[in-house]
Amino acid sequence: xxxxxxxxxxxxxxxxxxxxxxxxxxxxxxxxxxxxxxxxxxxxxxxxxxxxxxxxxxxxxxxxxxxxxxxxxxxxxxxxxxxxxxxxxxxxxxxxxxxxxxxxxxxxxxxxxxxxxxxxxxxxxxxxxxxxxxxxxxxxxxxxxxxxxxxxxxxxxxxxxxxxxxxxxxxxxxxxxxxxxxxxxxxxxxxxxxxxxxxxxxxxxxxxxxxxxxxxxxxxxxxxxxxxxxxxxxxxxxxxxxxxxxxxxxxxxxxxxxxxxxxxxxxxxxxxxxxxxxxxxxxxxxxxxxxxxxxxxxxxxxxxxxxxxxxxxxxxxxxxxxxxxxxxxxxxxxxxxxxxxxxxxxxxxxxxxxxxxxxxxxxxxxxxxxxxxxxxxxxxxxxxxxxxxxxxxxxxxxxxxxxxxxxxxxxxxxxxxxxxxxxxxxxxxxxxxxxxxxxxxxxxxxxxxxxxxxxxxxxxxxxxxxxxxxxxxxxxxxxxxxxxxxxxxxxxxxxxxxxxxxxxxxxxxxxxxx
Amino acid sequence: xxxxxxxxxxxxxxxxxxxxxxxxxxxxxxxxxxxxxxxxxxxxxxxxxxxxxxxxxxxxxxxxxxxxxxxxxxxxxxxxxxxxxxxxxxxxxxxxxxxxxxxxxxxxxxxxxxxxxxxxxxxxxxxx
Numbered sequence: 125x126x127x128x129x130x131x132x133x134x135x136x137x138x139x140x141x142x143x144x145x146x147x148x149x150x151x152x153x154x155x156x157x158x159x160x161x162x163x164x165x166x167x168x169x170x171x172x173x174x175x176x177x178x179x180x181x182x183x184x185x186x187x188x189x190x191x192x193x194x195x196x197x198x199x200x201x202x203x204x205x206x207x208x209x210x211x212x213x214x215x216x217x218x219x220x221x222x223x224x225x226x227x228x229x230x231x232x233x234x235x236x237x238x239x240x241x242x243x244x245x246x247x248x249x250x251x252x253x254x255x256x257x258x259x260x261x262x263x264x265x266x267x268x269x270x271x272x273x274x275x276x277x278x279x280x281x282x283x284x285x286x287x288x289x290x291x292x293x294x295x296x297x298x299x300x301x302x303x304x305x306x307x308x309x310x311x312x313x314x315x316x317x318x319x320x321x322x323x324x325x326x327x328x329x330x331x332x333x334x335x336x337x338x339x340x341x342x343x344x345x346x347x348x349x350x351x352x353x354x355x356x357x358x359x360x361x362x363x364x365x366x367x368x369x370x371x372x373x374x375x376x377x378x379x380x381x382x383x384x385x386x387x388x389x390x391x392x393x394x395x396x397x398x399x400x401x402x403x404x405x406x407x408x409x410x411x412x413x414x415x416x417x418x419x420x421x422x423x424x425x426x427x428x429x430x431x432x433x434x435x436x437x438x439x440x441x442x443x444x445x446x447x448x449x450x451x452x453x454x455x456x457x458x459x460x461x462x463x464x465x466x467x468x469x470x471x472x473x474x475x476x477x478x479x480x481x482x483x484x485x486x487x488x489x490x491x492x493x494x495x496x497x498x499x500x501x502x503x504x505x506x507x508x509x510x511x512x513x514x515x516x517x518x519x520x521x522x523x524x525x526x527x528x529x530x531x532x533x534x535x536x537x538x539x540x541x542x543x544x545x546x547x548x549x550x551x552x553x554x555x556x557x558x559x560x561x562x563x564x565x566x567x568x569x570x571x572x573x574x575x576x577x578x579x580x581x582x583x584x585x586x587x588x589x590x591x592x593x594x595x596x597x598x599x600x601x602x603x604x605x606x607x608x609x610x611x612x613x614x615x616x617x618x619x620x621x622x623x624x625x626x627x628x629x630x631x632x633x634x635x636x637x638x
Numbered sequence: 639x640x641x642x643x644x645x646x647x648x649x650x651x652x653x654x655x656x657x658x659x660x661x662x663x664x665x666x667x668x669x670x671x672x673x674x675x676x677x678x679x680x681x682x683x684x685x686x687x688x689x690x691x692x693x694x695x696x697x698x699x700x701x702x703x704x705x706x707x708x709x710x711x712x713x714x715x716x717x718x719x720x721x722x723x724x725x726x727x728x729x730x731x732x733x734x735x736x737x738x739x740x741x742x743x744x745x746x747x748x749x750x751x752x753x754x755x756x757x758x759x760x761x762x763x764x765x766x
Contacts, residue, residue: 197747228748228751230744230747230748231687231748232685232687232689232748233670233671233685233686233687233748233751233752233755234685234686234687235670235751235752235755239687240686243687269687291744293714294714294741294742294744295714295742295744295745296742296744406744558639558640558641558743633644633750633751633754634747634750634751635747635748635750635751635754636747636748636751637744637747
């Protein structure tokens with residue numbers, strides 16, 4: 125018997141969401157306990173700051189330029205490399221339960237397996253899909269063909285419409301406000317907690333684990349759709365965090381003039397989005413103007429996110445207790461992370477998009493190796509990427525690094541980070557939507573984040589952003605044009621050019637908005 | 639406005655390919671839809687998800703090898719025009735182009751994706 129792997133992901137969660145990372149609001153004792161006995165990464169970045177490209181990186185171990193999912197709506201080909209296939213081939217039982225999103229969610233032609241198996245209510249897959257022989261899928265709410273939606277509509281039809289409607293009548297990301305403050309994508313959700321998707325994901329994970337023989341090795345990707353918008357946790361839980369009592373986040377700039385000066389110092393698309401004149405992608409409501417965001421809306425959204433994070437932690441605790449009850453605890457590695465971050469009021473913004481700053485790029489990442497491995501707890505300050513996850517899973521299973529992967533496994537401490545070559549981490553952005561184009565390439569190294577714009581609708585090659593995170597942790601001062609930093613900037617850009625794999629061309633077309 | 643275009647070269651004469659593409663009632667043979675029904679200048683197309691689109695056939699020009707249609711009487715779709723062209727490129731090769739202009743723009747993307755799959759299917763049919 126080898127080590128089993130529980131891979132836990134959330135969607136759109138910030139580094140500071142967790143107690144082990146200094147979060148002071150949401151109580152996350154289960155994750156904090158994993159962190160206390162494992163390795164915590166203080167500088168983990170995604171290779172893209174939206175779902176589909178980032179998730180494609182997790183499963184392939186490749187940068188976006190290589191796997192080619194360059195934007196939400198571009199499906200990962202069925203034949204793309206998959207670490208789950210490698211593990212399945214090595215004898216692991218494999219499951220993905222919750223949000224997959226390697227394929228478009230809006231799929232009226234049912235061209236993609238995720239939507240098709242949901243509509244057919246099929247969970248066992250032979251041959252496996254992307255290496256998973258069991259899939260039970262969910263997304264944000266109860267619409268669409270995925271398993272959770274089907275289950276809720278069948279068993280609790282009275283709550284089929286309790287969730288916030290993610291899209292409006294024109295199929296745009298819904299801008300309608302709700303809750304107490306009229307914040308976009310907020311709703312008081314009447315669904316009982318037991319039927320909420322976070323609970324369902326944990327329930328189905330436990331059911332799958334309980335179906336396995338005691339001596340079977342397994343890889344389970346438990347993927348929570350929260351705390352991604354819409355922010356509509358069960359209203360029974362709202363008393364956990366009183367939004368009126370919350371401090372505003374450190375990244376919020378209260379004075380509108382100062383907020384606008386901050387945005388004007390960055391690449392042009394920041395201010396244009398804030399003003400509502402440029403919408404580059406479907407990651408935020410097109411009809412919502414960020415300049416209208418109020419301090420109370422930021423407080424309420426943050427409170428709801430904290431509630432969702434607590435529910436995730438409690439759901440994870442249930443799954444860990446179920447694993448313990450099976451007698452597996454000593455042999456299970458748990459990895460916890462997310463696909464990308466969220467502004468939550470930083471810079472006066474909500475949601476996400478082509479903005480390569482810590483709000484979206486600095487992620488929670490915890491690896492609690494199986495106790496039987498005898499590792500020592502540590503915090504890693506070296507930069508690492510989600511691109512290292514696939515190699516890490518192979519390592520845990522005692523397998524060589526798969527040849528398709530582009531990064532070494534995660535280190536267990538900073539000394540090992542240096543040995544393995546974790547010196548820099550790269551992030552790409554490309555979006556081209558009906559003629560609106562944004563392209564960014566980013567390197568983080570030595571405490572600096574350097575983003576180069578490629579030619580697009582608003583930005584041009586030669587423009588960019590450079591932040592000194594040690595002295596400017598909120599990334600307020602763009603040093604791109606500072607002559608004193610010119611040599612450093614050029615060195616980072618050279619490193620970026622050398623380190624980023626060449627883009628596989630031609631680019632595959634967008635098949636859906638998300 | 640959502641505007642998409644997908645194209646595919648096919649090693650087969652334009653006349654041969656048009657025989658299928660220019661037959662609106664045979665859409666399901668190459669496009670990822672569940673069924674097709676044509677009555678006069680009307681077509682009803684049902685998707686695998688169960689959604690049915692009612693369409694007006696706008697152009698069916700066997701000389702130009704152009705087919706155009708509009709989705710109509712749909713509560714979501716406020717504007718739609720799709721154009722399929724089969725363009726001769728020598729005696730044994732043609733270019734098939736499928737374009738759609740649509741409001742709401744979001745819907746143009748999955749239709750474009752389906753069209754891309756359809757054009758690859760056409761290539762398989764004629765090139766094996």
